[in-house]
Amino acid sequence: MQGIGPPLVTPFDEHGDVDYDRLTDLVGRLEREGVDFLVPCGSTSEAPLLTPEERTRVIETTAEVASVPVLAGTGAPGLRQTRAWTEAAAEAGAVGALVVTPFYYNHSQDDLAGYYRDLADGASIPIYLYSVPVFAKTRLDPETAGSLAEHPNIVGMKDSAGDLGAFVRTLDRVEESFDLLVGDASVLAQALDAGASGGIAALANLYPDRLSALVETHSDDPEFARERNRSLVSINRAVTTEHGIPGLKYAMRQRGFPAGYARRPHTEPSESARADITDRMEQLP
Template identity: 30%
Template sequence: MNWGRLITAMVTPFDDDLNVDYDQAVKLAKKLEHERSSALLVNGTTGESPTLTQEEAYRLIAEIKKNVNIPVIAGVGTNNTKKTIDNINNIKDLNVDGLLVITPYYNKPNQESLYAHFKAVAESTDLPIIIYNVPGRTGVNIGVNTVKKLAEIKNIAAIKEASGDMAQFIRMVNETPDDFLVYSGEDILTLPSLAVGGQGIISVASNVAGVKMGEMIDAFERCETEKAAKLNLELTRLFDALFVTTNPIPVKHALNLLGFNVGGYRLPLTNPTPEVSRVVKESLAVL
């Protein structure tokens, strides 16, 4: 998969009436492409996918896909296997470059059920699939042994591993085939994950810090470890600030503060508090 090392999980811009602002979304996608994103994830958690309608998600993916020259990955996962497959079928004419499928949430399937879910989803499409493991949001962790079994399925190509457990991340890297890509889903672990053999990052922070993150990844690839470590240290405050409260509240606020209007939030998300605003604003000094 030619998704590269820096995949940005795009925010979804809204207008003053909280309608999806498709023109601004295209502008943001082009901006991110220019700022070193190697691929874009559309309709993920950072894109407020739980509050988008099926029609909005379809149009958003379509508009971005036809306006950028980098891969576009579509977020399609739900906690309902049939609905996930329906979501895939509904966008099959858009020629996206991959699918992100989250671990089912709320119903908390066991490991055998997780395997059956992802296997059924994979069998419904020829597109490459990225499993998304984020137990902090879903309430269930997909174990290494389950990932190893899923990696044997032809079009299950990668995992976005956002458990925060580096030991688990390392095992996933070491115990899966070389062509199975293990991405970090934690911005603050971008450099450590590269150092242990990870493919890269599916990032929130690159909505605002793509250039500097690209420089850090370049330095790592050139074995310029001191430079990479220095850039990582500079970015750490920003990484922390962008998760000081529920994502994507801080990153949308950061874009607005930087003069790129992405609007507000659909309930149940609300505007940042003054304290969150202060923390985010101060962290932008690194850029």
């Protein structure tokens, strides 16, 4: 995967049911605004709040209407469930599986390496590693990622650890053909400077056009890309670390995106949060 892929929000209606019509419309809108691929059932998709049947149908719906590649989130705490979800995603039309590090329990780097190799050995679609310590409470070290990149069916990684130094160390340990994607829009330009293939960023749901343009212009004018990236840091923080998925969906609705609502236990942003998000959006150049 190259370029920008949003970890696709899952639109829920006011009753908490998945709104597949809104999802279809959202896929079309994001494609028209320039995204290069789509990532249903990721962290921003509220995947842990979906039933297995909903996960499959969300991927299926996305793949049916998308003209860009679909990289589906399929990670679970255990290998057996991850295998099942990966094959279900392949049957639903995904061309790759984004597999988060096993969460809940603590695992050594050797355990993680063995888990990914066993998964990749039998998977019918390519595997992308996914390191997001803020949620999974564990991370893939650069040495582990570099070793796993030697597997013929492990072809890329989303790094959401927020450590550019570790990101560069990972880049130093993989071949150029390995897709190393950054998971934080705030450092997208810096990651591209280092050699990243692109990004899977929550902000791409809200400003797909800006992030796509940033990637496209980076090779010709990296300083301009860095300036544009700096202008997005504040709103990115607002709709990720500060106000979360409900804040992101609120911001998307303000821009006319069919984002729907978040699923409980998420609740709608407070009045002050909505005002803060709106103010930051209005400050963008």
